[in-house]
Amino acid sequence: MLYLDVLVLLNAGIGAVFLLAAGKLARRKTSRWRLTLSALAAGGYSLVLLLALPGWLLLLLQLPVSLGLVLLCYGWGGKRETLRLLFCFWGGNLLLGAVLGILDQWLAPLGALSRGGIYYVPVEPVVLVLVTIGCYLVLWLVGKFRKKPANRLRFRLKAGQREVEFTALVDTGNRLQDPITGRSVLVVQQKVLQNCLPSAVLEALSQGRPEQIQSPDWQRRCGVLPIRTAGGTGLLGTFRPEGLWLLKEGKTERVGALVAVTPQPLGGREYQALAGEQL
Secondary structure (H helix, E strand, O other), X not given: OOOHHHHHHHHHHHHHHHHHHHHHHHOOOOOHHHHHHHHHHHHHHHHXXXXXXXXXXXXXXXXXXXXXXXXXXXXXXXHHHHHHHHHHHHHHHHHHHHHHHHOHHHHHHHOOEEEOOXXXXXXXXXXHHHHHHHHHHHHHHHHHOOOOOOOEXXXXXXXXXXXXXXXXXXXXXXXXXXXXXXXXXXEEEHHHHOOOOOHHHHHHHHOOOHHHOOOHHHHHHEEEEEEEEOOEEEEEEEEOOOEEEEEEOOEEEEOOOEEEEEOOOOOOOOOOEEEOOOO
């Protein structure tokens, strides 16, 4: 016999704990109302257990439901970030499932169930609280001893009616500014922009030679920025994008920075641009 209040509250609590743990591991923050709403959604979803669906169907449903809970809690932060949150959330569920599997010989006679990420254990609430907190602490310890990455920012850029998303490393030594307008400058590697800018424009900017651009429209939007590095001085081609947004915690914030193009690879898959602290 299933007690609906136990079923809903238990899965709401587990959902909240593991969504919070996923955010800790992925270093993402969320608001209380988002976390509460996501927990209630997790508790509400547990009612599908009453439909007596086959186990394979519950497993299939777990993917879109988990994704929905993660997006509801943290919003869209880009493909890579969302996948990281999703995998961390699954990790918590797998860990709890493994613990309940070990305890199955004691819990099964009590009517305990664990199917497709939905849990029902008719035992004293304090036991469930302790087990869930234990799983959270394991995930917290994993995150605590992980190597902390350098500060990253996620951007979306629009140019030539096309958009691209990329990750930028916050470089404390990057104080590049447009000498005329005082705008901050975001340095982006050439490869990231190859589907946004015309090839001739991109090639000219990567060489720091915007005067070679033939298009009058692009000529008005492009410029050059003198730079000084450890190896000497040089020039970076710059342009004004149609739009540049900073993506953070599921929100977008428009920024008015110029974009400088560098032909040099920056951080491989980790980051593809350099941003100053002012961004």
